[in-house]
Amino acid sequence: MTAARLRGVVPPIVTPFTESGQVDVASLERLADHLVVSGVHGVFVLGSTGEVAYLADRDRALVTRTVVASVAGRVPVLGGAIDFTAARVRDQVASIVEAGVDGVVVTAPIYALNDTAELERHFRDIAEAAGKPVYAYDIPARVRTKLPADLLVRLGAEGVLAGVKDSSGDDVGFRRLVAANRAAGAPLSLLTGHEVVVAGMLLLGADGVVPGLANVDAAGYVRLWECASAGDWAGAEREQRRLADLFEITAQARGLSPDAAGVGAFKAAMRAQGLIAGAGMAFPVSALSADAVDRVEAITRAAGLPIAVPFEVLQ
């Protein structure tokens, strides 16, 4: 498995913080190792789940170096080079490539209002400079632009793009992307970012999945992948159902923002399992209430995951 031909489960790793708001390097090292040991096929650092938008450049570099060191070549590490436009993205790419990533993940321009011809130049320019496989990150809920399937496949066929991380929520569009990619000889690795429809997406031909929830239950997604790879679709769906039930942790903090409720729930469930030391969020994201944390822990336990002895006791 290389970064240019990625298949399987590639969690977008969360960024743990200490109580004082610094990157919790020890927890991050341990988490990256835990994911690899659980059988994942790659790790994606500096994604939305990794709270990339909240990290200054020095912390982006620290997070990347930490994960690269902990993974230690056992699986590929992809890194998000998330910035406004090519001029800035190139700088982010250079920084994370220097920190050791095996591939980079790039969105459409942000804040800018561009058309397809401009999108194409954007990706070509970044890919030319990257020197590593480039994955397009399709996430219109954050960047406003839906990447056109025909552009993606064309750039894949020319070797500009190595793959796509699809977090668009447009599963009809994903089916069309898979079909167009297949018709072109499958130049792209196509990864879905939607935790709860993975079985169906693998059935229709996805090459893999980038599930934020795999931070909470990596082994579950690896089992799902193995069932699907063996053609055991009923088994894959059984695992998917358990994971979908677990995903309800993200619906326990309704009054909070999407970033607080989603990543906050992942962190609460991870802390409950002893996977990270604390559930702190990046500034200025709100913390889950104690009630919400209780509900998250109950759901985590109900999904069959071991709730750890309180972390403080272990130290």
Next chain:
Amino acid sequence: MTAARLRGVVPPIVTPFTESGQVDVASLERLADHLVVSGVHGVFVLGSTGEVAYLADRDRALVTRTVVASVAGRVPVLGGAIDFTAARVRDQVASIVEAGVDGVVVTAPIYALNDTAELERHFRDIAEAAGKPVYAYDIPARVRTKLPADLLVRLGAEGVLAGVKDSSGDDVGFRRLVAANRAAGAPLSLLTGHEVVVAGMLLLGADGVVPGLANVDAAGYVRLWECASAGDWAGAEREQRRLADLFEITAQARGLSPDAAGVGAFKAAMRAQGLIAGAGMAFPVSALSADAVDRVEAITRAAGLPIAVPFEVLQ
């Protein structure tokens, strides 16, 4: 007039580029001087019209220093500190304050998905570190979030915010913001960003305007402002109509992206008047077609603006 109590016409200055894609420092110096001489009451650097999303940090600093030097204290200079979230915005603020701006302009978090409590922390944190007046930049078309009027007025009353640049297109919301600000003792300077409804916005109580089109016709907006200040609303509207007709230059390149069509038209009309040396856009933004440039020039001429002897001839 200080940056903390801004009124009048504050153009968001464009960033001219040389043919090789570098910041055209000579044109930018000249343009900043031209705006001041035309009577504007402030200059806003590194806004959307200034193609801030396309500039690497080194160019952001160059643009800011150039404009600050050229304006030379004759009017306040505001600078956009446009980045994802507070951790990164603070770095941008420090950089442009060091480069000499008198106030900073800050959007809601970008890419992040936050709620009102998080927005409040965001602005408080940045203002605390800024050491200069902070203007909130309300531009949901680019950042997805509409800033709530009651939050803005509350932060104004506490001295956290000095004003608002409203580019939301929600004129009913702007009326409500003006009313709430007035009821609170008018702590905020409220500036509209919409070129073609300025007369009406001043009538309803706006403190000023940040018109991209003032790059093309600064004197026109100054006349509009002076009519309005004198209570000559018919005169203000007469000038506004001419400027609204001129704004049709932005509708001449329909097939292109909003950034290409809008800023591209400004630059074409500026170049035609000899205000900048070339109409080049930031990478990867498309250039206007020759036909579109012809239409832009015809509209510019019809609005009574002098079309210069071709710039090349002057050199």
Next chain:
Amino acid sequence: MTAARLRGVVPPIVTPFTESGQVDVASLERLADHLVVSGVHGVFVLGSTGEVAYLADRDRALVTRTVVASVAGRVPVLGGAIDFTAARVRDQVASIVEAGVDGVVVTAPIYALNDTAELERHFRDIAEAAGKPVYAYDIPARVRTKLPADLLVRLGAEGVLAGVKDSSGDDVGFRRLVAANRAAGAPLSLLTGHEVVVAGMLLLGADGVVPGLANVDAAGYVRLWECASAGDWAGAEREQRRLADLFEITAQARGLSPDAAGVGAFKAAMRAQGLIAGAGMAFPVSALSADAVDRVEAITRAAGLPIAVPFEVLQ
């Protein structure tokens, strides 16, 4: 003043209901008369404010006949012919024309997903059958489609459309529509539907206004119109400010739906003045809470409107 050349204040009349949910014919008659006596220049029946979406055909006809009879030719009566597509709209037009309206108001197709060529056929077909002036009703918040200015002006120039009621909230678009209409010889009467930016819209050239809030304070809008007509823009804005403060009644029921909060507030303020007998809403719209009603009444009183002796006492 005829329906084909409408100018001034044209309230979209509310539909009062009895406690049992029937159309309150007596209140409606009295209200229509009150509006005319207050000096309005037309009455618009079966608009969004009139809760047209909630009325069965028999009630639509009853409401129309009642208003037509009460207005008795003193000003034109426009009627909404609100239905999915031309085949159904034609039936609605026939019904309200038979009930005596002087002009009809028609939206883009609803539920259908059409393009501009189809929009054009839609309006042409309806106008051909109407036999009365047709006004296009631009209300994308309810029908999803924004009507293109160039189509509207073209249909105006050919005599297909008599005017436009603009409830799009896109004031930049309205300015462009006014300019295009003026350039074409002003075939269309252009009426804004936004209660709180009327002064500015008249300054930029609107022919009139269709303010839901005029149900609550018709005399105020008539004074605003008269100031504007006399070129007294400071006076127009003074009246507008009072009306904008009054419009805050629609923000007193935040937990409720837009229909409940908006029309509900109008009705509460009207009932408080004794203009209608009760504030009942169409099924299944929620009623305002007693607290919200108290706030509405306090705002109404603060705007200088007379709060009546409780209606029950009068009967």
Next chain:
Amino acid sequence: MTAARLRGVVPPIVTPFTESGQVDVASLERLADHLVVSGVHGVFVLGSTGEVAYLADRDRALVTRTVVASVAGRVPVLGGAIDFTAARVRDQVASIVEAGVDGVVVTAPIYALNDTAELERHFRDIAEAAGKPVYAYDIPARVRTKLPADLLVRLGAEGVLAGVKDSSGDDVGFRRLVAANRAAGAPLSLLTGHEVVVAGMLLLGADGVVPGLANVDAAGYVRLWECASAGDWAGAEREQRRLADLFEITAQARGLSPDAAGVGAFKAAMRAQGLIAGAGMAFPVSALSADAVDRVEAITRAAGLPIAVPFEVLQ
């Protein structure tokens, strides 16, 4: 199989028109019979694919009676009761129930702007009057409202709703709806409306599918269903892929409106197979160009469907 416990393939039948724009009763009769003979488990009349928005009441009744007569009780017939709000929907329900449907399909209020409490009253009121099983039709692209899963399941548990036709495109939401329904004892029949992700939706627990494309290839969807029912997911996906390739017919008329391109392509492919006499659309929907028809026919042929001797020749 009854209308209250629907499973399987339930095509939303198209409405064929004669060249003069009348409902083509003969083609409709034949088509309904063809669907039943092809093995479908129900027929849905007066849906979006049936161009319900374009049909006057008399034609809605004619279409319903024709399909009911042709189906003749062999499978349940559902009918769309598509109108603005409950007062009007009840009339539509009465009309199609009188025409013989076994169940009715009802959207959220249209044009109205309601909240969840109002939605609940809407569905309760209609169900009380219907006397037949009521299916909620979740189609935010046309009616703007996304139906909340918890409301739907609660109304299902109380017997108010019999099922849901989900055309929301939100497959994560559909997974959550399926899970909530299962947790409540599966009171609802849950049908997906998305032609190209049916295999995955059945895998995750959908009870059936309402595919517009089944008008073109009913037998294909029946085979897909039978594979899925037998647990042959690889077979289901194989059939799904062929059908997804066939669905590309809807992308052949890019310049046209969604209604023209989608239903227009279905009709062109049906006419090519001799299933209906002509491909005419409701007024004012544009016809496909000859080139687009050629492309549709080529795709239809490539999907293995028999292209008929030209229909004219048969007559």
